[in-house]
Amino acid sequence: MIFNIPYIAVAVLILLGLYALIFKRNLIKMVIGITLIESGVNLFLITLGYRKESIAPIYTSSPGGVMAFPVPQALTLTSIVIGVAVIALMLSLVMHIYRHYGTLDVRKVRRLKE
Amino acid sequence: MNVPDYTIALVVAIPLLGAFLTPLVGRINDKLRNIFVILVLTLNAFLVFLLASDVLTTGIKTYVFGAQDISYPIVRILFEVDAMSIFMAIISSILVTVAVIYSWSFMKENTGLDKYYTLILLLTAGMLGMVLTGDMFNFFVFLEITSIASCALIAFWTHKGESVEAGFKYIVISAMGALFVLFAIALLYGQYNALNIALLSSVIQYTFLDKIALVLLIVALAMKAGIVPMHMWLPDSYGSAPSSISIILVSATLASLYGVFRVIFTLYGNVLSKIANFGIPVNVLIGWLIVALAVISILIGVFMALIQSDFKRLIAYGAVAELGYMFLGIGTGIVALGTAYGKTALDGGIFHVINDALDVGLLFLVAGAIYYATKETSLDKLGGLARNMKYTTVFFIIGFLAVAGMPPLNGFASKLLIYESTFQLNPILAIVAILCSILLLAVFVKVFYSAFMGPQLPKFKDVKEVPKSMLFSMGIIACIIVIFGLFPEFIINNLVEPAANALIGYSEYISQVVVGGI
Amino acid sequence: MFTVETGSGFWNPIIWVIAIVVTFLLIYILRSLGKKGYKKDTEQVKSFLSGNPEYPKEKMHIKASNLYWGFTTSLKGLYTLLRKMHTGNTSDYVLWFVIILAIFLLVEVI
Structure with a gap:
C-alpha cells in the first residue's frame, strides 16, 4: 500500500489540475492547473524509474549493485524543460491579455466565440 | 533514387539550424534573411522529395541517433520513415515553403520578422520531426516544439486582443493535450520498458493500462487535430493568426492527425482484431467511435460555417468539416479493416488529407490577400472585389470548388472514394457526407457572392491586385490542385496507395526494427 | 493515368x-x-426598378450575414443550440475534452 502513494498522488495532482482548468476563472489559476497536470505526469515518470536500493547509473565508477535505469529521469528532465517554456509563454500571453482586456476573468476573455 | 540514410536527420536538422542562423542573417539585411529562409526551406523540400522517391521505391528507411550498438538498446532515438511519414512530410514542406514565399510581401510592414521566420523554421522542424520519428517520447518532444512555435506565431500580432486570446486558448489546449500524450507514453513505458513504436507494437498486450493509454492518445491527438466537439480552439486560432501562419497551422494539425493514424494502425496494429467489450473487435469499436465523431464534425463544421461573417473563421469551420471527411474515411477504413471497401475508404481518407491541406491552404492565402488589399476580414463589409483583383478571384474559384468537392478538381476524387466506401458501410453516412458537401458549396458561394461579386463599392475603388510574391505562392498551390484533379490515378498509385499500404502493413514497420536488429 | x-x-x-x-x-x-444593339453610356444601361430611384451602391449589395436568412431562420432551434455550445470560454474547451475522454473510456475500457 505504501508504495502506491506516489501513484495516488499522481492521480490527485492530475485531477486537481483538470479541476483548476475547468472551474477556476482566473487565467493565472488556469496556468497553475496546467503546471499541476505537468507535475503529476512528471511524478509518474519518475516513480516508474524508481528501484529499491538502487544506485545512480554512472557506469565508469560504479560501486556495484543494482543501477537505477536512467531513461525516466532523462524523460522527466526533458519534460520539465519543455514545461518551463510552455509556462513562460502562457504567462506572457496572460500579461498581454490583461493589457488588452483589462481583466483576467476567463468568462470575459471571449471576444472570439460562435 | 537512392539517398544516404542521414538525409532523414538532415531533413529535421536543416530547418533547426536555419532557425538559429536566421536572427544572425537578419542583422545583415532583411532581404537577405528572407532569401535565406526561402532557400533553406526549398532545399529542405528538395531533400524531402529525394527521400520520398527513395522510400517509395525501396521501402522503409531508418536512421539511429545515439547508440549504434545493440547492447544498449534504449539509449538512442530511432527515426523510421515509411510511405505514410513521407506523405505527411511532403505536405508540410510544400505548405511551409509556399507560406514563406507568401510572407515576403504579406508581412512586409511588420516588425520583429527575425523572430517570425525563426519560429516558422522551428515549427517546420517540429512538424517534420513529428511525422518522421519512430520513437514515442521523441514524438511528444516534437509535438511540444510544434505547439510552442505555433502558439507564438498565432499571437504574433500582439497589438490585437483577439490574436493573444487565440494564442492563449491554443496553448492551454495543446499543453494539456501534450501532457496527456506524455502520460499515455509513460503508461506504455512502465509496462513494456520501451519507447520505440515498432518495439512497443511488437510486444503490446492490450491490457487495462494499454486501453487507457490508447484512449488518452487518440483523444488528445484528435483534439490537437481539431475534431468536433474539441474543435473550438481551431476557428479561434486559424481566424486570428496571420494568413501565412494559418496555412502552416493546417499542416501542423495534420501532423497531429498523422499521430492518430500512427497510434491506431501501427502502435496498436497487433491488437486491433482482438475481441474487446460487448464481444466486438477493437477495430470496430474504435472505428465506430471515430466515425461518430467524424459525422458530428462534418455536420457542425458546415452548419457553423454557414453563419460566419468573418472570412477566415468561415474557412476554419470549413476546415473542421473537411477534417470530418478525413476521419470518416479513416474510421471506415478501421471498421472495415481487411475488406476491399475498407481499403478504398482508407485511400480516400489519406488522399483527402493532402487535398484538404492544399485547398484550405489556398483559401487562407486568398483571405490573406483580401486582407492585405482591403484591411478588412468581415464579409459584411466586402464587395465587388472581382473587378480589381482578377487573379485572386480565379484562385478563390479554384480553391472553393476544390474544397466543396466539385468535379473535376482534386477534392472530388477523394470525396468520391469516401462516399462510395462509406455507402457500403452504412448508406446514411454517405448521404450525410454528400449533403454536407453541397452545403459546403453553398457556404463558399456566399463568400464568393459577398466578397467578389456585386457592385463596386466606392471605398474599394482604389484597391489593387496583391504583390507578385503572393500571387506566385497562390499560383503554385492552384497549379498543384489542378494537376491533382486531372491526374488523380497517378497520385493515388504513387503517393496515396503506398501510404495506405504502410498503415495497414504495420508488420513491415515492426520487422524493420525488431527482426532487422537495428 | x-x-x-x-x-x-x-x-x-x-x-x-x-x-x-x-x-x-x-x-x-x-x-x-x-442582340447587337447595345450602346454604352445611354439610358439602356441604367437599371430599371419600377420607376423607383436607384439606391447608392453600398445599399444595393446584399450583406453576407443576410444571404441565407431563410435557411438560418428555419433552423433557428439548431442554431441557438450551436451558438450556446460555442461559448468561447477556455474552460469549456477543456470540459469538452474531458467529456470525450470519459465517453471513450466508458466505451473502450469498462
Whole structure:
C-alpha cells in the first residue's frame, strides 16, 4: 500500500489540475492547473524509474549493485524543460491579455466565440 | 533514387539550424534573411522529395541517433520513415515553403520578422520531426516544439486582443493535450520498458493500462487535430493568426492527425482484431467511435460555417468539416479493416488529407490577400472585389470548388472514394457526407457572392491586385490542385496507395526494427 | 493515368473537362446570338426598378450575414443550440475534452 502513494498522488495532482482548468476563472489559476497536470505526469515518470536500493547509473565508477535505469529521469528532465517554456509563454500571453482586456476573468476573455 | 540514410536527420536538422542562423542573417539585411529562409526551406523540400522517391521505391528507411550498438538498446532515438511519414512530410514542406514565399510581401510592414521566420523554421522542424520519428517520447518532444512555435506565431500580432486570446486558448489546449500524450507514453513505458513504436507494437498486450493509454492518445491527438466537439480552439486560432501562419497551422494539425493514424494502425496494429467489450473487435469499436465523431464534425463544421461573417473563421469551420471527411474515411477504413471497401475508404481518407491541406491552404492565402488589399476580414463589409483583383478571384474559384468537392478538381476524387466506401458501410453516412458537401458549396458561394461579386463599392475603388510574391505562392498551390484533379490515378498509385499500404502493413514497420536488429 | 477505380464505379476527370469545355462553347454560341444593339453610356444601361430611384451602391449589395436568412431562420432551434455550445470560454474547451475522454473510456475500457 505504501508504495502506491506516489501513484495516488499522481492521480490527485492530475485531477486537481483538470479541476483548476475547468472551474477556476482566473487565467493565472488556469496556468497553475496546467503546471499541476505537468507535475503529476512528471511524478509518474519518475516513480516508474524508481528501484529499491538502487544506485545512480554512472557506469565508469560504479560501486556495484543494482543501477537505477536512467531513461525516466532523462524523460522527466526533458519534460520539465519543455514545461518551463510552455509556462513562460502562457504567462506572457496572460500579461498581454490583461493589457488588452483589462481583466483576467476567463468568462470575459471571449471576444472570439460562435 | 537512392539517398544516404542521414538525409532523414538532415531533413529535421536543416530547418533547426536555419532557425538559429536566421536572427544572425537578419542583422545583415532583411532581404537577405528572407532569401535565406526561402532557400533553406526549398532545399529542405528538395531533400524531402529525394527521400520520398527513395522510400517509395525501396521501402522503409531508418536512421539511429545515439547508440549504434545493440547492447544498449534504449539509449538512442530511432527515426523510421515509411510511405505514410513521407506523405505527411511532403505536405508540410510544400505548405511551409509556399507560406514563406507568401510572407515576403504579406508581412512586409511588420516588425520583429527575425523572430517570425525563426519560429516558422522551428515549427517546420517540429512538424517534420513529428511525422518522421519512430520513437514515442521523441514524438511528444516534437509535438511540444510544434505547439510552442505555433502558439507564438498565432499571437504574433500582439497589438490585437483577439490574436493573444487565440494564442492563449491554443496553448492551454495543446499543453494539456501534450501532457496527456506524455502520460499515455509513460503508461506504455512502465509496462513494456520501451519507447520505440515498432518495439512497443511488437510486444503490446492490450491490457487495462494499454486501453487507457490508447484512449488518452487518440483523444488528445484528435483534439490537437481539431475534431468536433474539441474543435473550438481551431476557428479561434486559424481566424486570428496571420494568413501565412494559418496555412502552416493546417499542416501542423495534420501532423497531429498523422499521430492518430500512427497510434491506431501501427502502435496498436497487433491488437486491433482482438475481441474487446460487448464481444466486438477493437477495430470496430474504435472505428465506430471515430466515425461518430467524424459525422458530428462534418455536420457542425458546415452548419457553423454557414453563419460566419468573418472570412477566415468561415474557412476554419470549413476546415473542421473537411477534417470530418478525413476521419470518416479513416474510421471506415478501421471498421472495415481487411475488406476491399475498407481499403478504398482508407485511400480516400489519406488522399483527402493532402487535398484538404492544399485547398484550405489556398483559401487562407486568398483571405490573406483580401486582407492585405482591403484591411478588412468581415464579409459584411466586402464587395465587388472581382473587378480589381482578377487573379485572386480565379484562385478563390479554384480553391472553393476544390474544397466543396466539385468535379473535376482534386477534392472530388477523394470525396468520391469516401462516399462510395462509406455507402457500403452504412448508406446514411454517405448521404450525410454528400449533403454536407453541397452545403459546403453553398457556404463558399456566399463568400464568393459577398466578397467578389456585386457592385463596386466606392471605398474599394482604389484597391489593387496583391504583390507578385503572393500571387506566385497562390499560383503554385492552384497549379498543384489542378494537376491533382486531372491526374488523380497517378497520385493515388504513387503517393496515396503506398501510404495506405504502410498503415495497414504495420508488420513491415515492426520487422524493420525488431527482426532487422537495428 | 486518369481513371480512378472506386470499387463500384470509376472517375475520369477528362470526361468532365470535355463536358465543361463543350458547355462553355454552347454558352458562348448562345451569347453571340444575342442582340447587337447595345450602346454604352445611354439610358439602356441604367437599371430599371419600377420607376423607383436607384439606391447608392453600398445599399444595393446584399450583406453576407443576410444571404441565407431563410435557411438560418428555419433552423433557428439548431442554431441557438450551436451558438450556446460555442461559448468561447477556455474552460469549456477543456470540459469538452474531458467529456470525450470519459465517453471513450466508458466505451473502450469498462
